[in-house]
Amino acid sequence: MRITRLTRTGVAAAVLAVVAAGCGTTSGDDGDSGDAPAAAEEQGGFVAPDLPMADALGDTEGALNVLAWPGYAEDGSTDKSVDWVTPFEEETGCEVNVKYFGTSDEAVTLMKSGEYDVVSASGDASLRLIAGGDVEPVNTDLISNYADVWSFLKDRDWNAVDGQMYGAPHGYGANLLMYNTEEVSPAPTDWSVVFDGASDYAGAVTAYDSPIYIADAALYLMNTQPDLGIEHPYALDEDQLAAAVDLLKAQRENVGEYWSDYLKEIQAFTTGDSVVGTTWQVIANLAQADKVPVEAILPESGSTGWSDTWMIGSQTENRNCAYAWLDHIISPEANAAVAEWFGEAPANEKACDLTSKGFCESYHAGDEAYAEQIWYWTTPIEQCLDGRTDVTCTTYQDWTQAWTEIKG
Amino acid sequence: MLWLGVAYLGALAALFVTSLWTVDGFTGVITREWTLQNFRDLATIEVYRSITFRTVLTAVAVTVIDIVIAFPIALYMAKVASPRLQRILVIAVLTPLWASYLVKAYAWRGMLSETGPVSWLARPFGLDSPGYGLAATVITLSYLWLPYMILPMYAGLERLPNSLLEASADLGAATGMTMRRIVLPVLFPAAVAGSIFTFSLTLGDYIAVKIVGGANQMLGNVVYDNFLTGNNMPFAAAVSTIPVVIMLFYLAAVRRTGALENL
Numbered sequence: 001m002r003i004t005r006l007t008r009t010g011v012a013a014a015v016l017a018v019v020a021a022g023c024g025t026t027s028g029d030d031g032d033s034g035d036a037p038a039a040a041e042e043q044g045g046f047v048a049p050d051l052p053m054a055d056a057l058g059d060t061e062g063a064l065n066v067l068a069w070p071g072y073a074e075d076g077s078t079d080k081s082v083d084w085v086t087p088f089e090e091e092t093g094c095e096v097n098v099k100y101f102g103t104s105d106e107a108v109t110l111m112k113s114g115e116y117d118v119v120s121a122s123g124d125a126s127l128r129l130i131a132g133g134d135v136e137p138v139n140t141d142l143i144s145n146y147a148d149v150w151s152f153l154k155d156r157d158w159n160a161v162d163g164q165m166y167g168a169p170h171g172y173g174a175n176l177l178m179y180n181t182e183e184v185s186p187a188p189t190d191w192s193v194v195f196d197g198a199s200d201y202a203g204a205v206t207a208y209d210s211p212i213y214i215a216d217a218a219l220y221l222m223n224t225q226p227d228l229g230i231e232h233p234y235a236l237d238e239d240q241l242a243a244a245v246d247l248l249k250a251q252r253e254n255v256g257e258y259w260s261d262y263l264k265e266i267q268a269f270t271t272g273d274s275v276v277g278t279t280w281q282v283i284a285n286l287a288q289a290d291k292v293p294v295e296a297i298l299p300e301s302g303s304t305g306w307s308d309t310w311m312i313g314s315q316t317e318n319r320n321c322a323y324a325w326l327d328h329i330i331s332p333e334a335n336a337a338v339a340e341w342f343g344e345a346p347a348n349e350k351a352c353d354l355t356s357k358g359f360c361e362s363y364h365a366g367d368e369a370y371a372e373q374i375w376y377w378t379t380p381i382e383q384c385l386d387g388r389t390d391v392t393c394t395t396y397q398d399w400t401q402a403w404t405e406i407k408g
Numbered sequence: 409m410l411w412l413g414v415a416y417l418g419a420l421a422a423l424f425v426t427s428l429w430t431v432d433g434f435t436g437v438i439t440r441e442w443t444l445q446n447f448r449d450l451a452t453i454e455v456y457r458s459i460t461f462r463t464v465l466t467a468v469a470v471t472v473i474d475i476v477i478a479f480p481i482a483l484y485m486a487k488v489a490s491p492r493l494q495r496i497l498v499i500a501v502l503t504p505l506w507a508s509y510l511v512k513a514y515a516w517r518g519m520l521s522e523t524g525p526v527s528w529l530a531r532p533f534g535l536d537s538p539g540y541g542l543a544a545t546v547i548t549l550s551y552l553w554l555p556y557m558i559l560p561m562y563a564g565l566e567r568l569p570n571s572l573l574e575a576s577a578d579l580g581a582a583t584g585m586t587m588r589r590i591v592l593p594v595l596f597p598a599a600v601a602g603s604i605f606t607f608s609l610t611l612g613d614y615i616a617v618k619i620v621g622g623a624n625q626m627l628g629n630v631v632y633d634n635f636l637t638g639n640n641m642p643f644a645a646a647v648s649t650i651p652v653v654i655m656l657f658y659l660a661a662v663r664r665t666g667a668l669e670n671l
Contacts, residue, residue: 105636106636109636132437252623255623256539256622257540257621257623258623264619271522271523271524272522273521273522273539273540397640400633401453404625404630404633405453407623407625408458408459408625
């Protein structure tokens, strides 16, 4: 009985599908092949959509929806002394709602919903947000603290298009290698402990669960296998990507679990299920605060990292609060607090006067030469970022595909 | 009825339509052009076959384990326990359903961790916790869906008159024979009904795998990753048609056994 009805429903579904198809797909031209890349991609890099920019600010709207990396918008609930949201709320009257995200991809997807007014975008998200029309150009004249931002962070390829800024630089840092000091000996100094030497800690290695992690493998190969000719970990041709994928597949054998939720990583290190892997300074800080015997280091051979920009959603209804937030978050006080909490170099020069002694030195804040050594997360695109023109490079979609295959 | 058609089938139809689109890899904007590329990728790229296989295998394992565990419990509840104990047991089986799925999954994460109770219990016997992985996923999901298997089995067995069991014994049938000829025909449709829950719920699960599955991924994770991190909704839609198709086959197979008519 039920099944006959079920079969009938199946037919009904098929009919409905056809109907819905008729209404939904207006531009359908029955393209028989899938390889019809969007126009934007063909025009070299991309074309930023033409969006208006604010000329002047008015009264604040009373609310602000913030999409942030964990640790970027603390309101004192994690640690009473760590709070730069409450002063902002008191000063501007903008009630702040915070949503954290674990990967840049998540940020891009969430921004597409149009529900968020500001976002802290890393380099692998910012360009996609600009190209997708999800964030709008930012009038830096309306942000009084912008003048104090280090000039080497302004007008870079991940936060500006044709000289137009799309946000306020916030800070930068490197992905670190964290290990359990009791389980891992000798203390590692290099990424080899999670790649070629990973079998020593089989089942207890962890890695960041995002396609962008492929760049970490590429960076390792760049240092250990010069024959591959990798010049830039985000510019990989097919052979180089294949080599990185092979390395990660070998690593996969020893990986206990991948993390993208920072709380899950802390928990795994606390219970001993993970003993070595990539991390952020803030995670190491939180774990150490819980008395977990971990240490986080920046390996000598360098690392991947991030350079973040606060951007304003193009569909925002709280534009004045958004500008107020951008101004607040790069103010010396807030920028210093975020930088110390998250463990990154601040973007505002004056923030270094407020951080604890030696902090800015240890993060090499303002040291342009050092900043150039970190391989900031960037979206891989067809045009090789290292300047090669004789090959096409693999795109982020290829990386996403490869990442699924690596995890198997 | 109309409401059901629009809300439920409409969503399924939209899913199917979406799976025929593609997405611009850089901007993440959906390109509304017909293409079978997503399905071609699914068919030709080997990793999706192994993920599908792993998912189905997990679903089968969870279903079988649940049947094996649920049968004695349901039999005891329906035929042995006093009416008072029966009520208490039904409540006991239902209570875990009040707790959040996430709480239970995270509880198993704690249980199965390197320093957790499971490894503490197993160590004296020279064993160890299975750690996070496929085994942990199967254990967690079996636990989560167990009530969905016990309840239909209990309901089925309760309708079996005691007189039939007695008559069988009077006619000289051994316990095995009674089980096979009297209990099993009643139990089978009940187990099938329960298996539809356990099988389909496992097929679509992605959270338990994320929590206790270690580095493994199932179909649900591929959908989740493509939707949320890969921002490739059309491909996610194409992947989600796999469990739908598997379930249709499963239901068709169930129908052939005639189990549903006897419910």
